[in-house]
Amino acid sequence: MTNTADLIPARLSAEIAAQALRAPQIPPLRPADRSALLDRCRRLLRERNAVLVAHYYTDDDLQYLAEESGGCVSDSLEMARFGRDHPATTLVVAGVRFMGETAKILSPEKRVLMPTLDAQCSLDLGCPAPEFSAFCDAHPDRTVVVYANTSAEVKARADWMVTSGIALKIVEHLHAQGKKILWAPDKHLGNYVQRMTGADMLMWGGSCVVHEAFRANALEDLMKQHPDAKILVHPESPEPVWRLADVVGSTTALINAVRDIDADKFIVATDRGIFYKMRQLAPHKTLIEAPTVGEGATCVSCAHCPWMGMNGLANLADTLETGRNEIHVDPGVGARAVHSIQRMLDFAHEHGIGTARK
Ligand code: SF4
Numbered sequence: 001m002t003n004t005a006d007l008i009p010a011r012l013s014a015e016i017a018a019q020a021l022r023a024p025q026i027p028p029l030r031p032a033d034r035s036a037l038l039d040r041c042r043r044l045l046r047e048r049n050a051v052l053v054a055h056y057y058t059d060d061d062l063q064y065l066a067e068e069s070g071g072c073v074s075d076s077l078e079m080a081r082f083g084r085d086h087p088a089t090t091l092v093v094a095g096v097r098f099m100g101e102t103a104k105i106l107s108p109e110k111r112v113l114m115p116t117l118d119a120q121c122s123l124d125l126g127c128p129a130p131e132f133s134a135f136c137d138a139h140p141d142r143t144v145v146v147y148a149n150t151s152a153e154v155k156a157r158a159d160w161m162v163t164s165g166i167a168l169k170i171v172e173h174l175h176a177q178g179k180k181i182l183w184a185p186d187k188h189l190g191n192y193v194q195r196m197t198g199a200d201m202l203m204w205g206g207s208c209v210v211h212e213a214f215r216a217n218a219l220e221d222l223m224k225q226h227p228d229a230k231i232l233v234h235p236e237s238p239e240p241v242w243r244l245a246d247v248v249g250s251t252t253a254l255i256n257a258v259r260d261i262d263a264d265k266f267i268v269a270t271d272r273g274i275f276y277k278m279r280q281l282a283p284h285k286t287l288i289e290a291p292t293v294g295e296g297a298t299c300v301s302c303a304h305c306p307w308m309g310m311n312g313l314a315n316l317a318d319t320l321e322t323g324r325n326e327i328h329v330d331p332g333v334g335a336r337a338v339h340s341i342q343r344m345l346d347f348a349h350e351h352g353i354g355t356a357r358k
Contacts, residue, residue: 008126008205016125020209023119026059026312037313038065044320045069050113051088052316053079053103055095056251057273057308062094062316064276073277075251076148077163080106081345092320093327094311096121100327101152105334105341112327115315119307121149126206127185129153135182135204142182142202143174146340149208150185152329156336160343164235165250167193170347175199188212192235192242208236210305214269216240218291222267229288230263234270241269241290258282272303 029037038061045052052071054062063073072082076099083091084106091112093100096119104112127146132154136144146158147167155161162170171193174181181199183190185206194201214237223231223244232254233245242248247257251274258266259281268274269290278287292302319325329337 012126012128016122017209019120019125020122020306023306023310025306025309026314029061029313034061034313037317040317041065041313041320042069044317045071045092048090048320049088050090050092050320051083051086052092052094053083054093054311055079055099055273055308056255056277057271057305058094058311059273059309059313060276061313062311063273065313065316066094075163075165076102077341078252079103083107083110083112092316094316095119096124096305096307097327098124098149098151101329102148102155102341104327104329105152105155105337108329108331108334111323113319113323114325114327115311115319117325117327119310121305121307122209123147123149123185123206124151124154127151127154127204129157132184132204133157135184139182139202141180143179144182144184145171145174146184147186147189152333152337154184155340156333158340161337161340162344163250164189165252166344166348166353168196169351169353170344171197171199171201173347186236188238189235191239192248195239210271210303211236211269212238213292213302214238214241214290215293216244219244219267219269222288222291226265226267226288228263229265229267229286230257230261231290232257232266232268232270233290237269245269254278255281258285258287270303271305271308273305273308 052066054066054073066073080102083103091103091110093103093114100112100114127150136157144158145160146154148163175197181201183201184204187203187205190203211234230246231244232247233242235248255277258278265286267288267290272289275287289303
C-alpha cells in the first residue's frame, strides 16, 4: 500500500525551484589557472592535515584532486565513512550540505569544512524538521525511515537512515517483521521501494530537481535511435522512467553496470557528473545523457545538480586557506542522528551488503 502525503506547501516548492535557479555555477577555468589552483590545493591539503572527499556529482577537477591526493570520490555515506576512518584531522567535503553534516555526525571530533555552505539539496530543503516531526507524531504506529538526503535534525527524528543502495533490503526486512513505514523525503525513490517490496509505506512528498526532470517519452525516442544502448536509471527518477531501465540502481550500481555489462553504449539517467568515474572505468564505452524536460531550453538542474555545481577548485582553496565554511552540528542532535545511521551500518555489516550509494 502506498500513500503520498502532499505536505510540501506550494510556497516552499517555489522557493526551492528559485534557489536552484539562483545557485551560482563555477565557470570553466583556463588551463593555467586550473594548474595553479591544483598546486595550491595540494599544498594546503598537506599543510592543514586535511583530506578531500568528493561526491560523484561534483566537478571533474575536484574528483581528480580527491583521488590524486589520497582522498576519495564516492556517494554520501561512503564519503562520511572514509572521513571517519581517515587519520586526517580536517575533512573537506565537496558536495552538498547534508553530506558535510553526515560527515560531522560520524566524526564529531574532526573539523569538517566545505567549499561552500550554500550548496543545498531539494530533498533536504523540502523536508523541514518541525513539519516532519509533526508528521511523525501524527503516525506513531509507523517505523520512520529517512533517506540520507536529509538534515541532521530529520535524521535525529528517524528510526533508520538508508541510502539508495540498501533501502530495498532494509524495507524488506521491516516489512517481513510486519512493520508499517513512514518514508521521507523522496516520493519517487519511496515509490520504487514500495513497488519492489510491497511494504505499507506512507510517504513524504519530496523530490530531486535533477532526477524528476527525466522524461519517459523522450527517453523512448532516444532508445529508438540507439537500440543497442543499455538504459541506466537512478531510482530518484519517476516510475515511467525507471520502468524503461535495464538497470535501476544507486550511483555506485550504475557505475559498476557500465564497467561490467557487455555493451558498448549506455543511456544514463542521473547527474552527468557521474560520467567522470564511468569514463575512468570504461574509457572506450559511449555514454549518452538521458533526455530531460528542459531539453533544448534553459534548465540549470537538467541532468546536473545546481548545488553540486557550486563546488570548485577556487572555493576549495579559499576554504582551506581561511578555515571558513566549517560545518557545525548541535551535539545533542548529532548524538541522536548517529543512531539511525549506525543502525543502517550495523544492518549492512550483519547482512554482508554494501550500503552505497546516493
Ligand atoms: S542531485 Fe538531487 S538529490 Fe542529489 S544533491 Fe542534487 S538535488 Fe539533492
